[in-house]
Amino acid sequence: MKYDIAVIGGGPAGMIAAGRAAQCGARVVLIERNCNLGQKLLLTGKGRCNITNAEYDLRRFVEQFGDKGKFLYSALHAFGVQDTIQFFKQRGVPTKVERGNRVFPVSDKAADVQRVLVDYLHETGVSTIKNATVKSLVKSGSRIDKLRLAEAELKASRYIVCTGGLSYPSTGSRGDGMRWANHLGHTLIPPQPALVPLIVEEPWIKDLQGLSLKNVRISVYQDNQKKDERFGEALFTHEGMSGPIILDMSQSIGNLLNGPVSLYIDLKPALDHSVLDTRLQRDLLEDGSKMFKNSLYKLLPKKLIPVIIRLSGIDPAKKAGDITREERKRLLHLLKRFKLQVRGLAGFENAIITAGGISLKEINPQTLCSRLIENLYFAGEVIDLDGPTGGYNLQICWSTGYLAGENAAHA
Ligand SMILES: Cc1cc2nc3c(=O)[nH]c(=O)nc-3n(C[C@H](O)[C@H](O)[C@H](O)COP(=O)(O)OP(=O)(O)OC[C@H]3O[C@@H](n4cnc5c(N)ncnc54)[C@H](O)[C@@H]3O)c2cc1C
Known part of the structure; x- marks a missing residue:
């Protein structure tokens, strides 16, 4: 069968693109390497799927993507946050x-989001081929003539590449589309892991694995100079830190790694030094007859207490009421400036997204059609766009997927 449109990649961008193209009347086939569609989608938002960000002001939404954001106006007009x-x-x-x-x-449940998209494909009559890896796109003149699978070829009038980036390659996203586009003459902005956890030097960090800190302030220092600071949620991992504020700072931290970089976590940002000191004095007095190691439970999450006790250098068996002023000051310092030494950034295996990708200069933002190849379209993470955490990246997939599908159908 000859299709009007072949969509490559059954992630969020590919599923929306295929469904929208079919809704517009095209005969569409969607090809996916995995046996399930939306494998990565199921992992999003820790299995809860942060599907978009309720930033309804278009200008403020695109600002999140820096200078590249203006590329998104047409896509967000076609299918925005409210859509x-x-x-x-x-x-x-x-x-x-x-x-x-x-x-x-x-x-x-991210699975509910995935189910809606799979139903959308059924409802619109998209043919899906799963467990099939596209090997290459074959060009003839200024058009793509066909695509090659392992043991077959497939022809369509137009092709939409939605193969994602390089992050979490175990989910099927291995940068294939970026390589094909580059091979076909497109400029590739070098892909980099982005929104990526940090690896730290402290070996005891593994004792804190899984501990989430809700309202903390984290400052980033290079050579004793403050370079960045965020307030919000962070998470300890087996080798370092992750969570929204860390992921959002990861790019700026990566740029500082030419020198020593430290994180200082203010575990109690709502209490200034003197208020926290008064609070500590009160807690230690109230629990005066208890051992120090059993005394910080009113102030800190359980998992953090043994680590703070160890780092404070105070005898854990000492009576809380016997803690000296000098020891209390050390404790106070730890709570306000809990220090970690950054060793580096985790790689693509653990990066939430890929920065870089197919250059925006060679894609028409109004149609998402290649400016070099007349029947080739791109959508989703394969394009050189990356936003912060908070649902921005999936919105890009919905918006670009929709616009690419619609335009490929009407071309
Ligand atoms: C752990 C994690 C959590 C995340 N949480 C969020 C979140 O809550 N909110 C948010 O906005 N973003 C989140 N993201 C980012 C978001 O998941 C991605 O931006 C999004 O999935 C990109 O969609 P896509 O369709 O472009 O590509 P992908 O989702 O990567 O899909 C590409 C698909 O193409 C297929 N494919 C690739 N090559 C071939 C080939 N040669 N032949 C056939 N098929 C192929 C792959 O198997 C894959 O299914 C998260 C990412 C991760 C890793």
């Missing part, structure tokens, strides 16, 4: 807005 929320709501997945305008399904 995304409506799309899922109409299909039985209402959403809620959490801290930082993060939008999640009320059910807290």
